[in-house]
Amino acid sequence: MKKRLTTIFALLFVAMAANAQIDRSQMPESGPTPSINLGEPETFQLSNGLTVLMVENHKLPRVSISLTIDNPPHTEGNKAGVASLTASLMGNGTTSISKDAYNEEVDFMGASISLSAEGGYAQSLTEYFERVTELMADGAINPNFTQDELDKEKKILVDGLKSGEKSAAQVASRVQDVLVYGADHPYGEYLTEESVNAVTLADVKKYYQTYFVPKNAYMVVSGDIKPKKAKKIIKKYFGSWLAAGAPNISVPKAKEVQYTQIDFVDMPNAVQSELSVVSPIQLKMADEDYPAVLIANYILGGGGLSSYLNQNLREAHGYTYGSYSSASADQWSDGEFSASAKIRNAVTDSAVIEMLKEIKRIRTEPVDDEAIANAKAKYLGSFIMATENPQTTARYAINIKTKDLPEDYYKTFISRINAVTKEDVQRVAQKYFPLNNSRIVVVGKGSEVLHNLEKIELNGKTIPVFYFDKYGKKIDRPVFSKPILEGTTAKTVIEDYIKAIGGEKAVTNVKSISMLGEAEVQGMKLGLELKKTSKDQFLQNITLNGNSISKQVFNGESGYVMMQGQKRDLEGDMITKVKSEATPFPEVNLLANDDIKLKSIEAIDGRDMYVIALSETETVYFDVETGLKVKEATTQEMNGQVFTSTTTYGDYREVSGVKIPYSIKQSQGPQEFEFVMTEVTINKGVSDADFN
Template identity: 50%
Template sequence: MKKIVIIATSLFISLSMQAQDRPQPKPGPAPKINIGKPQTFELKNGLKVLVVENDKLPRVSYNLTIDNAPYAEGAKKGVADLTSSLIGNGTKTISKDAFNEEIDFLGASINFGSNGAYASGLSKYSTRIMELMADGALNPVFTQEEFDKEKAKLIEGLKAEEKSVPSIANRVQKVLAYGKNHPNGEYLSEETINKVTLEDVNQNYTTYFNPQNAYLVIVGDVKFAEVKANVEKLFGTWKKGVAPQVSYSAPKDVQYTQINFVDAPNAVQSEIAAVHITNLKMTDKDYFAALVANQILGGDFNSYLNMNLREAHGWTYGARSGLRGNKYTSNFSASTQVRNAVTDSAVVEILKEIKRIRTEKVSDETLKNVKAGYIGKFVMDIEKPATVARYALQTKTQGLPADFYENYIKNINAVTADDVLRVSKKYFLADNLRIVIVSKAGDVLPGLEKLNIPIFYFDKYGNKVEKPEEKKVSADVTAKSVLEKYIAAIGGKKAVSDVKTLSVKGAGAFQGMTVEYTKKSSNTNKINETLSMMGQSMSKVFNGTKGYQAGGGQKMDFSEEENKQMKFHSNPIPELSMLEKTDIKLNGIENINGKDAYVIQDGESKFCYDVESGLKVAEISTVEAQGQKMTINQPFSDYKEIKGVKFPHKTAINIGVEIELIMSEIKVNEGVSEADFQ
């Protein structure tokens, strides 16, 4: 299955290119805008209602937000998640199924959470949509049966992300930046979820789901008088209450820039994020200058970070930075994902670009283009009802002036190069950065140690640990002995040599879509390998001498080097061919999925074999697609015997997302003909 990773990569990228960022055309002069002013009223229970009449389309949206201060859940982290999952699963007046059926019948959308609800649909059904939303939000029914189901799903989701490097990186960044006891730093675990009871959910709802800090924003084809009457009728009985106010110690940045490293043995690329705390508020005089500065540094396609790491070096599909204004503590982050081999170089370039924006004035041309692009997006966004609702809500919850968004374009245009330089020095802290890196220690630590940046080590939950130790290979172990042990483990030299042809069929799923995989190969170094998804397929065919890749109606012949590689790896048991090679080498021992494995290097590919069992557990390949290099980790497991030889029946393709493939059919010495390799 050596080449499936390249097929999967090509197919995945082909299907996902539409989602990739593209440079936007330069917009013309910014138009004057007029954001609809909301009409407001307040119920006796404290609910604040904002109504924006807009009859451009026969639609309406309702956004109920409870603006409580963040709170920590401690040993029972998961209460709010489970509360969110259970709200909307039926009410005291209507069953879950009947509730969902009526929503579908109306063609509406209604979602609930522990901090509010959202609904939208055609305005002719506006009254009924509001009734359903109000009923679901104010009269939920929490049953033990539904609680147990949602709890199981939450735990299952955690298990699915257990080995996800992006998930680990996201968790550790928050833990280190804020601390485990801060609302922004605590994280879900199976242990905390299992401590949550149905009574905890009921208590959470009673404590925090109340109208004192609640805002209902209504935007669309409605009449204020009618809406007001309906809101008073449906929400007037909502029992008044006040959520508790809890204070937390302010998180602090590190005293000096440092690398916080997490070893992820299964990582095929590094997650890098340079982070620090920020207290930027939307009401600050620096707010608009800070927004523009962030756009220049890493906010859009043409930013310093993206043009450096993606366009100039081809190390990543995207590099970005984020800086948000918020009345609560938040953080700045400059982040990217790169293949392990260039991790240290990427760190150097990220620091270089942060230093650049802090010390060099941005050019007039760049500043002009960034402001024009930002304003263009702003103008497009205000055509969306959801944006109008968000702006109306933020004006209230963030304490903004009533004309904040009317003056938005003027304030963006007023930002100067001097302003950008000034706020960059204030909000991008070059000397107090946590450079959080989650990657494979054996691949990246030697390079990182040469940067002369202090390195501290943490586990995947943010606990401090010792530096990962490199394991030594016994002197009597060689690449050849590892391959021979593998051949013995799967059936022995004679049985393996008797495998003349191999036919494999498998399938998996990706975001609800079926992925089908087939492979036919022969011991004359011929192969036909195909991956199909959404009616599209990508194939690689090699006839023993030369081959090609086909997909999307196009066919591309292999290069001389690709033909050479295919010749060695098209054998049904590639290790038989690898035994004949003289340029492979044993790289050492690495931790693969929690177990030690010998790693054999063959060109830019690594083959990993369990130290104890001898079975192959992974192939790690570096491939190039759309001008970018990426590293793919393909695991192998669930070995089963077919005609005296063991074959893995489970594998996966990891290309940013993991697609697990289960082999449903493996045939030895049948189902393959010469026509398959034409």
């Protein structure tokens, strides 16, 4: 029922170079090393501990404020999510100004103010600087925390967590952090629905009072203003911020492994694998190796299509549309090296082999002159362009204060990058890009990829494979397919489904069905009206806040689609497809279809499911125990990438002798929403006029 929902709902989510005669066989001569001027900050400290850095720049008539609270990372325990919720509630007005009035005044001045639990940012024309500073200080020092706003933000956060459970990318990110750092580490701790719902308004207020404090806070004021005037304004509005410091917490080290291993997480709905080779690394921005690590990483996988990883996995083999690497420094704990890609299921094992090959290559083979020259030029080009952004220059100034960097760190940055040699690249690759004690984290469809992953060798030995759930907890090897009892076929599964919802006679007696449902997406109300008849008539109307945004009508012979006022007649194959699905229970028609195949029995969310392939792109799942239809999945390729849309059915209730799902969840990628039926009627309330 309602396979058509997949197609309709999916619609809701939804420099040219000049030619020149150049001798490309010769490398162009390097020009003089450019210089940058970040400005000399004038620094002072308020009595409450807030450190202020002021950089004068009269290029444009605007001023920006960047506030960073440099507290050590910390865990949140059974209230994980309180930091995110506090951040979401910051900026919702103040104790004296309503949220709407606050935002309207900021908009009127053409300014911007953003606040979070870790700081904030504001920008305005010079003439409005004092008022914007006053508003920013009021929002930071006197935030407006209310139960209504907290409830809204909790719902948004929980909805995001639920959507993320079906996202291989989000599961991979969570598991990777848990395995590298540990679930009790600030970088490995994750949010759950239970921990978010446990957060109270009192928790938010306490978190704010504990961590939003000025002792470790740094503010950069930059732009078209004299330091003397800026100092006076900052003192006036931020001087009342109560002096306090956050708890001084010791952050534990990451968890290193003794040998390279594959850590696998099964995601039965994944159409591609999430692959990462990860290791903790001891790297600080102040380290002498840091510039060389930046260049080495740029060559390996940080530099776009020309990188080793992309040239191999994308260009040479076509395994992925992009493979990248990163090497992060961290002032509190260990940083992390990571090489990653989204890989087609069929070549997941091959991609692992090639990724390890490229990591080995940069560790053991000197890079060529052109590669290192290009890496330096492109990296420095990006660096110099970034210095034009006030937020970037503010971050640089704060980095010097918070990361134990010398005062001339960024002034000498270009020369230190240019000083990196081929020998440096190979040396730091051997030190910071581990090959023999790394985790190869793979999240994908185990029934298709695990068998070959278990055969991969490194240095002549098979790489051991360990198995984890979606939260990084070790488990036994998953069982992907159970034996199908003799005599069970796709048709017998369909017959059992018909029996489960009421039987052939009850289903045959359904001449029409009408359903009304509601869903909420990011605070917006979606409405669903769905009507079908045994005469192959079909109506589906989707509304947003009461206004139709998508309507499809079929009268049994012809029909149309109406979207945003544009009408398009159904033609050709579309008519055939709609007609086959227009009947109240399209599964009845499948009994006469010899092309459908029972593929397997798979465990999904702890329940065994019959998996029936309707075509190469359409799959339907039936609960082995109840016989009810649970899910439909459709895959399609767009712009070279494979996407899966799923429709999940639940909360079956009996209506006029037939069981109907009152919950219909639609998801595409990480996005998901649920229609809850408010009214279902059978054999009444439907007429031929509905399908005109």
